[in-house]
Amino acid sequence: MIESKETIVRWLMSVGIVIFVFIIVYASFTRESFSDNRYKTLKEFTQLSHAQRHSIVEDYVSIQHINQNKMDAFYACVSEHAFTKNPNTELGYIAKLCKKDYENNLLSRYVSFDNFEKGFNKDNGSYEELNNILKNRIGNTHSYQPITTSYRFVTYGTTMPKAIVKTRFSEKNSSGKIVKRDATASVDVSTGKVLRVISVL
Incomplete structure (x- = not known):
């Protein structure tokens, strides 16, 4: 009886490890990177899902070592520019504008759309x-x-x-x-x- 319990525990642990690895691998494939999207126009960027847009901005914030507490404010900056600037503007240019606003502590003036x-x-x-x-x-x-x-x-x-x-x-x-x-x-x-x-x- 004890052996069977230990077998079940080992089996559950093995299943848990497989599920965890699957989640990590799945997340790595579904996560959007900024480098893959930096040359997208704002029109193309706004056509992505909310999850994809957030993932791209999160990746940029991480790459640039921007304070994680400013994540929402930084996304709001990108979001507002994405809907109000020329739709042919490249995302990379907007990211640089928002980084400059971050450095000058001006992100609070933006809202997410x-x-x-x-x-x-x-x-x-x-x-x-x-x-x-x-x-x-x-x-x-x-x-x-x-x-x-x-x-x-x-x-x-x-x-x-x-x-x-x-x-x-x-x-x-x-x-x-x-x-x-x-x-x-x-x-x-x-x-x-x-x-x-x-x-x-």
């Missing part, structure tokens, strides 16, 4: 929270259909970057006719929350 990005519907490109607000405002919620959505950023002269989101949508009016309308809203980029609906025309 991840939450804003997560607010969009992946199927039709509309902004989910704005959709819900507009549905509650119109009489026939089932007839609401987003058509097109666009946005621009307001980052200068404010400590809280905002996005002005414009949506064209269709709905049935009181006569049962399908009409097209336009709505504009202000969105807090850092949280992805709609601050206010500016207009519905």
